[in-house]
Structure formats: C-alpha cells, structure tokens
Amino acid sequence: MLHGETVGSDKVVGLLGEELTIADLPPPHTSRWVAQRKAEVVAAVNGGLLSVREACDRYHLSLEELGSWQRMVKLEGVSGLRASRVQHYRKGHEAKGANTQV
Structure with missing residues (x-):
C-alpha cells in the first residue's frame, strides 16, 4: 500500500534526519536515481510534502515503482534503495515470504 495520500506540510524530516x-527535492526531470534521491522522494511522500500522485507525475514514476521504494525503505532502510542491492533484498524477502505461507 502506498503511503502519503494527504498533503499539507511545507517541510518534513528526511530519512537521514x-x-x-x-526546493530540496530532486529536480522534476531527474533521470539518474541514486538511493539518496529516492529516499528524499519517499520521505516527501510519507511526510505529506507531496502526494503519491504528485510524486508520480513530477518524477514520471509508476505507482508500482514508488511503492517499491517505500517498501524497500521500510524493510531495509536507505541502503535497500541502491540499485545494486535491490535484487538481493527482493530475493531474500520473497524467500522469507514463501517460508511463511501455508
């Protein structure tokens, strides 16, 4: 589930405090998404600075992509957003999920 449907805050606390x-968010036409930039967008959405729709429109993201960023931050923190680690973390969490299903 995507978080951040309500908007109203002028500023929020980022994931790194x-x-x-x-003005601090990545530019709207960002094409190189490093973990820090993804984390800033997630914090902005989760903190109400941007709605999910605004973030998706501003950054040309699908709901699935933004949702995956939110899930990875929740599960692994900012390091989970690094492109080199995404598959590793996904496989690990999928395996845990498979072991808990009946």
Whole structure:
C-alpha cells in the first residue's frame, strides 16, 4: 500500500534526519536515481510534502515503482534503495515470504 495520500506540510524530516522542503527535492526531470534521491522522494511522500500522485507525475514514476521504494525503505532502510542491492533484498524477502505461507 502506498503511503502519503494527504498533503499539507511545507517541510518534513528526511530519512537521514535532515529537513526537506520542495526546493530540496530532486529536480522534476531527474533521470539518474541514486538511493539518496529516492529516499528524499519517499520521505516527501510519507511526510505529506507531496502526494503519491504528485510524486508520480513530477518524477514520471509508476505507482508500482514508488511503492517499491517505500517498501524497500521500510524493510531495509536507505541502503535497500541502491540499485545494486535491490535484487538481493527482493530475493531474500520473497524467500522469507514463501517460508511463511501455508
């Protein structure tokens, strides 16, 4: 489930403890998504600075992509957003899920 449907905050606390405003977010036409930039977008959505729709429109993201960023932050923290680690973490969590299903 995607978090951040309500908007209203002018600034939020980022995942690393820094204060974020709209001006601090990655530019709208960002094409190189490093973990820090993804984390800033997730924090903005989760903190109400951007709605899910605004984030998807601003950054040309699908709901699935933004949702996967939110899940990885929740499960693994900012390091889970690194492209080199995504498959590793996904496989590990899928295996855990497979072991818990009846």
